Amino acid sequence: MTAPAVLPARGLADRLTALFWRHPRVLLSLLLAPPLLWLGVVYLGSLAALLLQSFYSIDEFSGVVKEEFTLKTYAELFRAQNLDIILRTVLMSAAVTLGCALIAFPIAYYAARFAKGRWKAVFYLGVMLPLWSSYLVKVYAWKLILAKEGIITWAADALHLSMVLNAILSIPGIGGNSLSTSWIGTFLVFVYIWLPYMILPMQAALERVPSSMLEASADLGASRAQTFRTVVFPLAMPGIIAGSIFTFSLTMGDYIIPQIVGTSARFIGLAVYQLQGTAGNIPLAAAFAVVPIVIMLVYLTVAKRMGAFDAL
Amino acid sequence: MSFAVEFQAVSRHFGPANAPVKAVDGVDLTVPEGAFFAMLGPSGSGKTTCLRLISGFEKPTAGSIRIFGQDVSDIPPNRRNVNTVFQDYALFPHMTVRDNVAYGLMVKGVDRRLRAGKAEEMLALVKLEGYGDRKPSQLSGGQRQRVALARALVNEPRVLLLDEPLGALDLKLREAMQDELKALQARLGITFVFVTHDQGEALSMADSLAVFNNGKIAQIGTPAEVYAKPRTRFVADFVGSSNVLAPEVTRAFGGPDRWSSLRPEALRLTAPDGVALSGTVTAHRYLGAGSRVSVAVNGTEVSALVPAGHGLPATGSTVGLAFDPAALHVMEGEG
Numbered sequence: 001m002t003a004p005a006v007l008p009a010r011g012l013a014d015r016l017t018a019l020f021w022r023h024p025r026v027l028l029s030l031l032l033a034p035p036l037l038w039l040g041v042v043y044l045g046s047l048a049a050l051l052l053q054s055f056y057s058i059d060e061f062s063g064v065v066k067e068e069f070t071l072k073t074y075a076e077l078f079r080a081q082n083l084d085i086i087l088r089t090v091l092m093s094a095a096v097t098l099g100c101a102l103i104a105f106p107i108a109y110y111a112a113r114f115a116k117g118r119w120k121a122v123f124y125l126g127v128m129l130p131l132w133s134s135y136l137v138k139v140y141a142w143k144l145i146l147a148k149e150g151i152i153t154w155a156a157d158a159l160h161l162s163m164v165l166n167a168i169l170s171i172p173g174i175g176g177n178s179l180s181t182s183w184i185g186t187f188l189v190f191v192y193i194w195l196p197y198m199i200l201p202m203q204a205a206l207e208r209v210p211s212s213m214l215e216a217s218a219d220l221g222a223s224r225a226q227t228f229r230t231v232v233f234p235l236a237m238p239g240i241i242a243g244s245i246f247t248f249s250l251t252m253g254d255y256i257i258p259q260i261v262g263t264s265a266r267f268i269g270l271a272v273y274q275l276q277g278t279a280g281n282i283p284l285a286a287a288f289a290v291v292p293i294v295i296m297l298v299y300l301t302v303a304k305r306m307g308a309f310d311a312l
Numbered sequence: 313m314s315f316a317v318e319f320q321a322v323s324r325h326f327g328p329a330n331a332p333v334k335a336v337d338g339v340d341l342t343v344p345e346g347a348f349f350a351m352l353g354p355s356g357s358g359k360t361t362c363l364r365l366i367s368g369f370e371k372p373t374a375g376s377i378r379i380f381g382q383d384v385s386d387i388p389p390n391r392r393n394v395n396t397v398f399q400d401y402a403l404f405p406h407m408t409v410r411d412n413v414a415y416g417l418m419v420k421g422v423d424r425r426l427r428a429g430k431a432e433e434m435l436a437l438v439k440l441e442g443y444g445d446r447k448p449s450q451l452s453g454g455q456r457q458r459v460a461l462a463r464a465l466v467n468e469p470r471v472l473l474l475d476e477p478l479g480a481l482d483l484k485l486r487e488a489m490q491d492e493l494k495a496l497q498a499r500l501g502i503t504f505v506f507v508t509h510d511q512g513e514a515l516s517m518a519d520s521l522a523v524f525n526n527g528k529i530a531q532i533g534t535p536a537e538v539y540a541k542p543r544t545r546f547v548a549d550f551v552g553s554s555n556v557l558a559p560e561v562t563r564a565f566g567g568p569d570r571w572s573s574l575r576p577e578a579l580r581l582t583a584p585d586g587v588a589l590s591g592t593v594t595a596h597r598y599l600g601a602g603s604r605v606s607v608a609v610n611g612t613e614v615s616a617l618v619p620a621g622h623g624l625p626a627t628g629s630t631v632g633l634a635f636d637p638a639a640l641h642v643m644e645g646e647g
C-alpha cells in the first residue's frame with residue numbers, strides 16, 4: 001500500500017494549525033490582543049487621565065481640585081521657579097546624553113568591530129553587570145566616592161592634585177563644596193547609571209555596518225576622520241538616537257539621584273513627586289509630567305528633520 | 313615593460329605564528345599595464361586576499377608589493393591610486409546614487425557642482441543616466457553593480473580591482489556585464505584585476521590569468537595556454553574539467569612517466585574493439601549543445617563531450633574512446 005497524499009489530522013493541534021494557515025490574521029490577533037489591551041487600557045488610559053488632570057486646576061484656598069477645563073495650570077509652569085526646574089532638567093538631560101554618547105561610542109565601536117568570542121561575552125557582562133545591582137546601592141556608593149571624605153578627595157591628596165580638584169569645584173554654577181554636593185556630582189552619577197542604555201543600542205547599530213562599507217570609504221580616498229564623519233556616524237545615528245531617547249528621558253524623569261547627590265535643587269521628577277504627594281497639587285504635577293513628553297516629541301521631530309533616521 | 317602590479321615572494325599568514333593559516337604563501341606575480349588580469353581559484357585559495365593586499369586592506373607578512381614600480385608596503389588604502397568594486401558592492405545606504413558615485417571626489421575636496429557633473433558622466437558611462445537621485449535600496453542588483461563600478465572609476469584609478477563583481481547576478485545579466493566590462497576596460501585602458509571562482513568567466517574575459525590553489529599560484533598564462541596546457545592536475549581539473557590521467561596511463565600511450573590531461577572534447581566514442589581506451593558508460597549529462605558522457609576506464613572516470621545530434625550510448629554499455637595522440641598533454645607539475 002502506498003502512503004496517502006494527504007496526511008490525516010492528528011487532533012486539536014493540527015486543526016488549529018489548519019485554521020491559522022487559512023486565516024493568518026486570527027493567530028496575529030490572538031497574539032496581539034492581550035498586550036494591546038494592556039497597553040491600551042493601562043498605559044494609554046492612565047496617560048489620558050494624566051492629560052485630563054493637567055487641564056484642571058486647584059483652588060488656592062481650599063486646595064480642592066476644580067474639575068473644569070482651564071489652561072491656568074499650564075500657565076503656572078511658566079512661573080520663574082517652575083521654568084527654572086524645567087530648564088535645569090533639560091540642561092542636565094542634554095549634558096548627560098552628550099556625556100553618555102561620548103563615553104559609549106568608543107566602547108560600542110570596540111565591541112561591534114573588534115570584540116570576538118570570549119571578549120564579546122566580557123563586554124556584555126561588563127555593560128550589563130551594573131544593571132543587575134540595586135539602583136539605590138549604586139547611587140549611595142557614588143555618594144561615598146564623591147564625598148568630601150571620599151576616595152576621590154583622598155586620591156587627589158595623595159597625588160598632590162588637590163589643586164585641580166579644588167579648581168574644578170570652584171567653577172561657578174556647576175561647582176560646590178564637594179563633588180557630592182555639586183552639579184558635577186549629579187552629572188557623573190547620571191552618566192554612570194544610564195551609560196548601558198546608550199552603549200547597547202549604539203553597539204547594535206554599529207554592528208549592522210558592514211566592514212566593507214568602511215573599506216570602500218578608505219578605498220575611495222577617505223581619511224579615518226572623513227570615514228567617521230560621512231559613513232560611520234550617519235549609519236550609527238539611529239542607534240545614537242535610540243540611546244539618547246533612553247538617557248534623555250530617564251534623566252528627565254529621575255527624582256532620586258538629584259535628592260541624594262547634588263545641590264538638592266529640584267528637577268522635574270522631584271517636582272512631580274512632591275506636588276502629587278505632600279502638596280496634593282495633582283493638576284500641576286500632571287502638567288509637569290507632560291513637559292518631558294512634549295520635549296521628547298520635539299526632540300524626535302527635530303532629529304527626523306535632520307535625517308537621523310535615513311539609515312534605518 | 314612596466315608592470316601595474318608586482319608581487320615579490322608575498323605571503324600573508326593569519327593566526328598564531330607557530331601554526332599559521334597560509335592564506336597567501338610565497339606568491340610572485342606581475343600584472344602588465346593595461347591588462348585585464350584574472351585571479352581564478354576555488355574559495356579559500358588566496359585570490360581575494362591577494363586583491364586585498366593590492367588595495368591595502370591586508371598587509372603582507374613577508375615579501376613586497378609594487379604598484380607601478382612604487383613599493384606600497386607603508387601606504388594606507390586611501391593613498392593608493394587603486395579602487396575596488398566590492399563583492400557586496402558596499403554602497404553607502406544613506407546617500408543617493410549621485411553622492412555614492414561622487415564620494416571619492418567629495419573626500420578629495422572637489423567642489424560640489426564639479427563633482428555632481430563628474431558623477432553624472434560616470435553614471436552615463438555605466439548607462440544609468442537619470443538615476444542620481446535614487447537611493448541604492450531602490451535599485452536592482454545589476455544596477456547596484458553598475459553604481460559600484462561608476463563609484464570606483466570616478467577617481468580615475470591606475471588599477472581597478474574587482475572582487476567577484478558578477479557573483480550575485482543571474483546568468484543572463486552576468487553575460488551582458490562580462491561583455492560590458494571587457495568593452496569598458498578596452499575603452500578606458502585602465503588595468504583591471506578581476507577575482508573570480510568561475511573559470512568560464514576568467515577564460516572569456518581575461519588577457520592573462522593566475523590560477524590559485526592553497527595560497528599559491530598553480531599557473532600563470534593566457535587563457536588559451538592555461539586551458540590547453542595545464543601545468544598541474546589541479547589546473548587541469550579546475551579549468552575546464554579536463555580528464556586527468558595517471559602516469560601509467562600516460563606511459564601506455566608512449567608518453568613519459570608523468571600525469572597527463574586530456575580535454576573531454578578531444579575524445580570520440582567508438583566501438584570498444586581496436587582502441588587503446590575502453591570502459592563502461594556510467595552516466596550522461598545533457599548540456600544543451602552536447603552531452604557529457606562519463607566512462608569508467610579501469611577505475612578512473614573519463615568524460616567525453618558528444619556534440620548534439622550524435623547518438624548516445626546507453627548507460628552500462630561498453631564503449632571505446634579514440635583521440636588524436638597530439639591532444640594528450642603531459643603535465644610538468646605535481647598535485
